[in-house]
Amino acid sequence: MSFILLVLLTLLPAVFGQSWQQYLDGLVQALNTDGLTTLASASAALNSSSEGQLVAQSLSAGNWTLFAPNNQAFSSAPINLTSDPTSVRNLLSYHVVHGNFTDQTSSYPKITLGRTLLNDSSLVRLEGNESQVLAWSKGGKGIFVLNNGTIVPVVNKTVYQNLQVLVIGSVLEIPQNLSDTLANSTYDITTLAGALSSINVSTDNSTTLLNVLNNARGITLFAPNNSAIATANCIGGLLPNTTALIALFGNHVINGTTVYSPAFTGGNNYTSASGEPFAFKTNSSGVYVSSAGSNWAHIMRSDILTSNGVVHVIDSVLLDTKVNASAANSAYQSATSLAASMTTETGPVGVAPTTSVGH
Missing domain, CATH: 2.30.180.10 (FAS1 domain)
Structure with a gap:
């Protein structure tokens, strides 16, 4: 573990009032209580690597939304949760969105997008090294995720401390090339x-x-x-x-x-x-x-x-x-400069902070 990471993890209890380990233990217990036992086991595995611990650290502060696959979702998904810690971390990271604003979700065909925790460079190549996004919308039966050509409905909702938990019936696929x-x-x-x-x-x-x-x-x-x-x-x-x-x-x-x-x-x-x-x-x-x-x-x-x-x-x-080669080059240079100064959104992606997504 790097010295900087060790210092960060050591300082967390003083900064947030509880350690990331206490937060993670509580989250695992809450998921188990809600019957999300497979997700609970995967979440507990975050403790097995320094990168996973950083995910837990991130979750312990601020507001987040977790799109939580239920046990049936994991049983039918082609994924092995006992595989390497990096795969587990990336999978969970793509199910976590910065902020919790799903009550602002627009009705389909309008789409709402949120920035996730997934930023592994082997899987995400967005401008400015931004994390990947997740897309969802709302129909007559509530919120649903749009994932790799499939519709994944939210089947239940719960809350754990600063984490809004939306239970879904499928494991979400990370976007492909x-x-x-x-x-x-x-x-x-x-x-x-x-x-x-x-x-x-x-x-x-x-x-x-x-x-x-x-x-x-x-x-x-x-x-x-x-x-x-x-x-x-x-x-x-x-x-x-x-x-x-x-x-x-x-x-x-x-x-x-x-x-x-x-x-x-x-x-x-x-x-x-x-x-x-x-x-x-x-x-x-x-x-x-x-x-x-x-x-x-x-x-x-x-x-x-x-x-x-x-x-x-x-x-x-x-x-x-x-x-118009000159205009194309100017636009690309401007986009590159803007991407370098971007900050992670805690609200809907692509929407001005002062603009409501609608209800």
């Missing part, structure tokens, strides 16, 4: 995966546009669905022109910034990876996006989370092949 996300047939964007992987951006044909997007840190992709690409005659016409194809798909990307759906309104300005301005509008049928005054595409599905950003599915290709 962009390639795997596009290949998920649930999202109807598999054709885009093939298109991006067929566009070579290096002279030796060793790097595809999909490789580039996979390796980006902080990215927003407006992904045309399968039927949109099938009916976009322009793509076939551009096939011999790699430069034009890169420009076209670059105008579907915001580079260096993960923009979730709550930020589509409120006058926010974003520039594409090809240097063109995005515009958004909302009407009774939903939210629409356009690149530099091109056609408007309906956002059919928002906030599909990836390890390095977010995907929003749209119903048509944005017909814009223009490039």
Whole structure:
């Protein structure tokens, strides 16, 4: 254990009135009492590593929300809780959200997002080294989590000290990389995966546009669905022109910034990876996006989370092949600078602190 970590753990009792160990012991007891015995065992395992102890330390102060899988969820999940401590820590970290504001959850199709404790660099590559987010919404039967193409309802609620506990019936999957996300047939964007992987951006044909997007840190992709690409005659016409194809798909990307759906309104300005301005509008049928005054595409599905950003599915290709390299570079540099100064949100992600998410 490092000297700094040892000092932190030693000082905790004086700062918070109870040690992280006392907090963790109480949490494990409370989870057992509520019948969440498998989660209790996993939580107790946080004590087996210094990184896990830091998770317990974090939980012992401030306000948090725990999306707590019940015993049945663990019994049907392909995960071994007796595996290495790092895997257990990462799993639990993705179920914990900074703050507790789920009473502000908007009704579907609006999405609420919260910043989790998961920040393992092998699993999360967001701008500014930000932690991964969790997405949820509210329907007629209450709150539900949107996780890797599935809907996970909250089935019960309880409280432990500063921790709001929302019991769920599934173990949440940590967001995958962009390639795997596009290949998920649930999202109807598999054709885009093939298109991006067929566009070579290096002279030796060793790097595809999909490789580039996979390796980006902080990215927003407006992904045309399968039927949109099938009916976009322009793509076939551009096939011999790699430069034009890169420009076209670059105008579907915001580079260096993960923009979730709550930020589509409120006058926010974003520039594409090809240097063109995005515009958004909302009407009774939903939210629409356009690149530099091109056609408007309906956002059919928002906030599909990836390890390095977010995907929003749209119903048509944005017909814009223009490039403004100077604007693209300026936008990326600005995004990088902003990301370096970001602080962890304790409220809804993508919503101004003074703005209510709604009820």
